[in-house]
Amino acid sequence: MATLKDVAREAGLSVGTVSRVLNNRGYISEETRNCVQEAMKRLHYEPNEMARALSKKHSTMIGVILPSISHPYFAKVLSCLERAAHARNYELLLFCSQGKSAREEEYVRVCCSNRVAGLVLCSGGVKTGKLRNLGFPVVTFERFLNDADAGVECDNYEGGALAARELIGAGCRRLLCISGEGEVSMPADARKVGFLDVCASHTDVEVQVVLCSPEHLEDLNYYPELRAFLDASPAPDGIFAGSDVIGLQTMAELSRRGLRVPQDVKIVGYDDVNLAQMTNPQLTTIHQPVREMAEECISIIVKAANNESYPARTMFHVTLEKRGTT
């Protein structure tokens, strides 16, 4: 592989001049620039990003830690982060923690070793104190972490409230809220709170809650909890599913029991991922502006790299996407 020295020799110029062309530093005549560029082409020279990053202390890599990749929500988050990073000439270094804190901490160390420009943390088990003084900004995505540098989230409380108003407005009175919840407190927990607060303001509305294990982010199997509830209780007439994955599985389970959606039971999901439009009826859901949230994360890391100030916490509005299940 050709080196800077080879290019200098080929172009008949000094290494310093070639380096100035490459880094766009100081005055360089058009002729010299062309001469260097042609020599680079002839030798198939590729600047060594590792050497460059070493001299700059930071690479153009952004670390991303997700709890799951194949979950449709995190696949969408990752897709949007990649697009936003590419638009700013950054690359993603990808890690999947499967929700294990030991893995998350290991990946934070690997990010350190690779001198990333920043880290987007969508996985929430890293212990307080482990994210300080890393030498790069940590931006959490839909996660609370007191010692992260910035956090980007959506208005989960508003989302839960919108779902309750939609179901109650459609005439539902026996409501069910199905929510994935773990030991670590997360912004998404506010979906349930917003939902229950609106229900509480209606005296003729009953509401029940089913909590699902956070492990289902990995196995995507919410059927056991759903079946246990439906076996033991009379069917609700309105269901708020904490994610579209839960919403789809709820539709499938109700259909198995001969219940029609939306005639017998209405459903509102959360996230607005692609599979919300792959069933009949299509799923009414709370649209989370994942693209804008991902762009904000990348923008914060780019601002930090340029020593510009950036917001510590950014919360995006959500909207109701009305489709066939309500």
Place this chain on the structure above:
Amino acid sequence: MATLKDVAREAGLSVGTVSRVLNNRGYISEETRNCVQEAMKRLHYEPNEMARALSKKHSTMIGVILPSISHPYFAKVLSCLERAAHARNYELLLFCSQGKSAREEEYVRVCCSNRVAGLVLCSGGVKTGKLRNLGFPVVTFERFLNDADAGVECDNYEGGALAARELIGAGCRRLLCISGEGEVSMPADARKVGFLDVCASHTDVEVQVVLCSPEHLEDLNYYPELRAFLDASPAPDGIFAGSDVIGLQTMAELSRRGLRVPQDVKIVGYDDVNLAQMTNPQLTTIHQPVREMAEECISIIVKAANNESYPARTMFHVTLEKRGTT
């Protein structure tokens, strides 16, 4: 951030000794090793992977180029690649080409600049000649590329044949094959060939083919082609969908038209991604052993890094996963 020199000073040892401990080279007493490790801990020293990679010519990063990240199939592929890479202490550098060849070529260059240990290419537009002499192995995943170093795929012909036998065995006689197909020839094209070959061996079976634009890998919207066909033709009694995403959208569209699955129309999908189990009935599909295929890709790159020989082409068997749609 602490350097190797700081650690040596803190431990009261030479830089050479500390480097030997870090790289596990030569004889080092237990006492010296402990002394260095404690100094590293006290100073929060993290070995600089970029400097290490520079001296070793290769990093522990593996490039991955996908045409889409949020498509459930590619999300599963990526998830399996990440898991296999992590098990071998490699990290993934992630790129999404959105099927654009110019982007793919740009990403191959970025992989070069970052001195990746290898590249897994799941996106198929890179022109012949552009993958030679990169200094690292290129492994294609379900793509043909004459100048790649290795290719991993599943037996797509067998998958198509299995689907045809399942539908014909269940009594279907008016078959439809829906297939995503682009200008670039791909291993997946053999699904259709295997399906049609089995149909041709049955004189009482009629078969039609709908070809869908490869752009739908991005927008995931196969409804226009599906509707155009169903509007113009009598409904088939058996459908082979080239992917589970197509299979789910076919189920939804048939349901909108009042057709029951599997009573009126039977469906076989392809891939066996998580959403195949999120509907009622669940989708019968061809299981593609994505986990094993991903492990093979990573294993090839690790073998190449250790100068071991590796297979040029590896083809995995597929199996029929019988569920509720047949």
